[in-house]
Amino acid sequence: MSTSPANSSDAQSTKKKRACDYCRLKRVICHPQSNGEPCPRCLEKGVCTTTISTTRKPRGQGKKALAKEAKRRQEAEAAEAEASKATSVSVKQAQPSIPPSFPDDIYFIPGDLMRDALEMAEMEPGGSPGLSPVPRQRALLDSRGWDILALAPHDRVLALCLLAMASLVSVDPTYVGYHPQGGRFPDAHTKWETISFSRLGDPEMIALGQRRRAICAQLYGEAMRQATLSGTMSHACRENVTSCGLLNMLDVHKSESNLPWATAFVWQLRTLTELDVADKIFEISDGHGRELASFQWRLGLLLLVSNYAISAGKNLPSVHDEELICVVEPPSIEDAIVQASTRPGAVPVIQLMHSTKRNIQLIRDALEKVVGHARRRPPDDLTVMHQIVAAEQHHPVLMRVRRLIYARVVGPGQQVLLHTTAVAFCVLTVALYNALHSRAGEVDRSTAMTVQLVARARALAVRAIADAVREIRSIVVQHWLPFTQRSGFEAWAKVLVDDDGDAASLDSGQANAGEFVVSVDERIETLELRKCIMFTAFIGVDRTEFVPAIDAKLDLLRARLAQQRSASHNSTPCSMPDGFTSTSSRPSTESWGSDPSLLTPSLDQSQTPSFWISPPNDWDFTSEDWMSQLAGSSGLSQTSEGHAGPGAASDFDFLHNVGMAGGNMDASLRAPWG
Known part of the structure; x- marks a missing residue:
């Protein structure tokens, strides 16, 4: 058996040389020839024999080797996937x-x-x-x-x-x-x-x-x-x-x-x-x-980011971001007013800025101690109570600032300021309630105090939603566009239609919500949020799946309101802030086009919305009696929005008495400037 020279290299690699018969019989070393001729030993002995070549059997891996290799590959892929999962969040944020x-x-x-x-x-x-x-x-x-x-x-x-x-x-x-x-x-x-x-x-x-x-x-x-x-x-x-x-x-x-x-x-x-x-x-x-405008712009932008964050x-x-971007504030509101005495028109702006900054601080504290912290280790009831009390104490401050805006701000800037203050507080209270509500759902962690705190947080959230929805009207779409995401109008609607546990007793009037109670009339008007949700379809965000639940809630509230009115013919209408008219008497089936309040004139794009609050020219900010001038000019003497009584203090007396913290609050919960 012979091979051609051209294929000799292939034959060498594919065939195995066997010893000749003579050498194999004698058990001696044989040097077989590739062309099938006798080996040198046979030629020397004069023995005629041949060398047989057999095809080489391809070498492969056994089953054990293959299984071991597959297992090693799977372990490597699992380790790589785990490492990628651990760093996916930071990678997404960074790039x-x-x-x-x-x-x-x-x-x-x-x-x-x-x-x-x-x-x-x-x-x-x-x-x-x-x-x-x-x-x-x-x-x-x-x-x-x-x-x-x-x-x-x-x-x-x-x-x-x-x-x-x-x-x-x-x-x-x-x-x-x-x-x-x-x-x-x-x-x-x-x-x-x-x-x-x-x-x-x-x-x-x-x-x-x-x-x-x-x-x-x-x-x-x-x-x-x-x-x-x-x-x-x-x-x-x-x-x-x-x-x-x-x-x-x-x-x-x-x-x-x-x-x-x-x-x-x-x-x-x-x-x-x-x-x-x-x-x-x-x-x-x-x-x-310019200095006040800079301060206001910085706070407004940070407040918007804080709303997204919570x-x-x-x-x-962070605290460092706030102090660096917004500069260090005066130690007290009185010091801020003294500094503002050289800038006519700056006092109301200073008050608004302190209120806004306090809202940012409350949001950060809630994130650190309740909202974000509760995901891994739920806070104790005392920590939760501190957060709720701080938010409750901030509410009267917002009401005073709100009345100040009504009295002193004119033009489109009024709606912008009202919208900003109301929505920021609403975002805070809704986030607090959602965090506590999810925590109370866990039976092993739910206590009597926890249930009470959840009901208290919901009362505050419903009150804040009622204020925020009231201020959304007449605002251009860009201002509330961010609240069409999953945690915006959708989250508000869920709070309003919540019917389980203490929420049901709160809606029926059996639970005591204190000063944050929302009447049936106000609840019906607040649920006009459905129009906001329906309008979001016009900007490509379809949240209409919540409309049936809101309609069912509206039917329940209207039936309850009819029962109350039939029981007492002398019932008084719900008190509303100045400048607002209750719309709860409107039928729910009316169309958008038949509502006269919805057919407002076109926006005047030549007029730029202004944040500025312009006082009368005859105000003397250098006088020691400037605050009486401010209170007298504004004509504000109510202690809480929509409620007044004999001997009611001026809305501006709280600046001297308790600063911007509001009320007789615990020192640990007092605002840093008071």
Whole structure:
């Protein structure tokens, strides 16, 4: 048996040489030949024999080896998955995933659409959605021929963010088309209460919202991709701070969000403050009261981030962030008023700022001790009681500030301030109640004191929701857009329709809610929150699954109200704050279009909402008797909202008596300035 020279190497590797018969018989070493000829020993002995070659058997792994290898591979994959899971949260917060690139035609945006986005941005307080003035953006785009591609990376990201925000609230035909009559939707539709379901209809409203969301998803995705590639999160400047704030507002529409853009926003604002360039960013067009405006802007932005944080159970911002960004406050409210005596018109603003800062501190304490802390180790009843008492003591302060705003603020700024103070307190109380309610559901941890604290927290939450819903009206959509996420209107509705345990006795009037009791009339009016939930469909957030539960609750409350009125013909109407009219008598089946209060005129976009509180020119802030001038001019003498009595103290006496802490509260719960 022979092989050709060309295949000799293959034969060597595929065949096994066997000893010849003679050598195998003699048990001697044999050197078999590959061509089948006798070996050298046989040739020497003169023996004629042949060498047989057999095919080599391929070597493989046995079953044990294969099983061992498979087990090793599985253990390695499990270890890798565990390590990835442990670091997934921090990775998401530090670097969001980059969305896929969209077609280039996304940048072929007409100049009119960009102008419309800037007009929507000018509806924000101060005429800007953040720290980058709209006039600067308009001038920059005009110099580039309104071409987004010609902008610098950070300006391009901001332009995309403004477009994404406008796509949810604007009535430009590009986003929502034309109404059934063939014309353009009026600009008044940028206010939630002016939408008419009688003209649109529920199906059309939902369809328009879905169209908005599809457009916003593209713009938001491209903005986030560009922001990630250009390092928006790691480079601090006014444009990037604004972009992070807008991206965070859009990010909360997702069912789960780790707030990466809110984290970046706080870091950038802190960085700009450390570099002493923040004051140059907080520019006010009229040039009056710049220092107070800076202080107010910082607190307002931090309060917004705090609202997001407590909804997600995340502690933002920290104490260091607050002290650095908002500067160290005066040791007491009296010292703040003395400092404000040199700035006419600053005293009410100082009071509002202290109230806002106290709300931020309460949110942080609740996150550290009750809301976030309870997930791993539930707090004791004493800690919970301290948190509830602190929130209850803060409520009368908010009521006094609220009456002050009614008396001294005019124009769109009044609604903005009322909305900000009411919603912030509502977010705090709802988060407290939800944390305690989930804890009380665990039988082994539930005590009599826990049940009482839950009922107490719910009474406070319902009171706060009633105040917040009342202030949402007449606010442009951008102001309450963040509260359409999972922890916003949805969480409020769940508190209102809760019917288990002590919640049922509270609704029936058997439980004592103290000063936070909400009458049946107010509950019916508060449940008009259903209109807010229904309107969210117009901006692409469909929460209408909660409407049937709210309707059932409304029917129950109306039946109870009818029983009360039939039992007593001399019942007095629910007391309402000045400037509000009860709407509980309206039938629940009326359409949006038949409600006269919902057909308000269009927004005057030429008027910029103002935070400023302007006192009369004849006030003398340098006089020792300035506070009597303030109280006399405002005409406020009620001790609590909607209630007055003989010898009632002025709303401003609490500044001297108990500072901003309110009431005779324990020293451990007193506000840091009182």
